Amino acid sequence: MTAREPTHTRSDNSDPRVQNPDAQAIYEYLKTVDQATFERLVAKAGLPEAQLRDILDDLQADGLVTVETGFSTVTISVADDDEHHRDEDSVATDGGAIHTVADAVAGDAAAVNLASGKVWEILASQRRRKTLRFLATLYEPESKTYIGLRDLATALVQTATARRHQHVSADEYHAVYVSLCQTHAPLLAENGLVRYYERPQKVRPTDDIVDLVRMMGWIDAACDRDVTEGSA
Amino acid sequence: MIAEILDALAQDRGPAANLDIDLSSEKLFEVVENQHRREVIGYLAAHGGCDEEAVQLDDLAMFIAAVSYGFRIGELSHEHKWVAVAALAQTHLPLLDEAGLITFDEEAERIEPSDKIDDVAALLTIIAHSVSEGEQP
Numbered sequence: 001m002t003a004r005e006p007t008h009t010r011s012d013n014s015d016p017r018v019q020n021p022d023a024q025a026i027y028e029y030l031k032t033v034d035q036a037t038f039e040r041l042v043a044k045a046g047l048p049e050a051q052l053r054d055i056l057d058d059l060q061a062d063g064l065v066t067v068e069t070g071f072s073t074v075t076i077s078v079a080d081d082d083e084h085h086r087d088e089d090s091v092a093t094d095g096g097a098i099h100t101v102a103d104a105v106a107g108d109a110a111a112v113n114l115a116s117g118k119v120w121e122i123l124a125s126q127r128r129r130k131t132l133r134f135l136a137t138l139y140e141p142e143s144k145t146y147i148g149l150r151d152l153a154t155a156l157v158q159t160a161t162a163r164r165h166q167h168v169s170a171d172e173y174h175a176v177y178v179s180l181c182q183t184h185a186p187l188l189a190e191n192g193l194v195r196y197y198e199r200p201q202k203v204r205p206t207d208d209i210v211d212l213v214r215m216m217g218w219i220d221a222a223c224d225r226d227v228t229e230g231s232a
Numbered sequence: 233m234i235a236e237i238l239d240a241l242a243q244d245r246g247p248a249a250n251l252d253i254d255l256s257s258e259k260l261f262e263v264v265e266n267q268h269r270r271e272v273i274g275y276l277a278a279h280g281g282c283d284e285e286a287v288q289l290d291d292l293a294m295f296i297a298a299v300s301y302g303f304r305i306g307e308l309s310h311e312h313k314w315v316a317v318a319a320l321a322q323t324h325l326p327l328l329d330e331a332g333l334i335t336f337d338e339e340a341e342r343i344e345p346s347d348k349i350d351d352v353a354a355l356l357t358i359i360a361h362s363v364s365e366g367e368q369p
């Protein structure tokens with residue numbers, strides 16, 4: 001926990017409940033933008049992540065900010081003005097969905113449940129990467145949502161051609177469908193990324209797919225951004 | 233919905249945020265798909281940075297042969313080495329050269345890593361550390 005600084009550095013319009021000057025600066029910044037991702041705050045504050053996490057935990061404990069864990073990002077927002085004076089105990093009013101920043105950010109380090117050699121093998125195919133990205137968008141925790149391989153093939157072909165305003169040719173669709181049945185669905189199932197129901201030809205994304213797609217995001221971010229396929 | 237999630241994913245730059253790999257992700261995935269190429273990248277990044285940056289094909293082949301057969305370098309036969317030399321010279325090194333990660337001088341049998349290789353090696357390490365089953369990149 002960051003040691004709290006004496007209060008003499010506060011500016012006049014500062015919130016008396018924020019005592020650390022770094023925390024003050026971050027809170028002021030959040031008030032101007034309303035909400036920001038953790039990564040954005042790291043970049044903006046220029047502080048080590050651990051220190052920023054401590055500061056945000058303090059701000060959250062004081063009820064000044066709220067922290068939400070999204071699909072792949074941690075968003076920090078300024079708590080509503082009306083609620084500024086509520087007690088610490090009442091912060092988690094939405095049924096405990098608010099986590100501490102430390103918990104939320106620790107999710108970033110979630111290990112992908114595969115050997116790294118497997119990760120590279122799985123990600124080597126562009127069609128498989130597209131399939132993974134698409135399936136990750138269907139993922140809901142503890143949901144039984146599944147998608148038929150025909151629908152999946154249609155969706156993949158459509159996203160591939162949508163920008164070109166072309167009709168999907170039957171051949172193109174068929175090639176995608178066959179590769180899903182014969183190659184991608186079995187391989188993804190073998191590696192625990194989907195449950196594959198062979199007879200009805202349906203797949204359901206598992207928890208692991210989210211971690212892998214998040215990892216793909218890191219790789220895309222490290223690569224040349226002008227030509228990154230993730231934005232396609 | 234999809235666009236939002238892709239945006240969210242794009243913002244999540246993760247532990248590789250400081251890396252600047254001068255390759256399309258398409259090319260990167262192609263390069264690092266093969267385990268021997270991943271080994272070569274790790275080897276060259278580890279052996280670069282000294283005065284003598286270039287690596288001889290022979291030395292690299294010995295390393296790759298040792299990795300693939302699980303032998304110590306002293307226990308390798310010529311045959312083991314030549315299999316590795318052939319795979320490196322015909323497939324892996326030309327591909328790494330084309331991606332701009334190395335310069336491969338076939339005549340002199342010399343490999344010179346470019347400065348792009350360090351970030352790719354770093355990414356391999358990051359991913360290897362972010363998977364549950366620890367494995368060398």
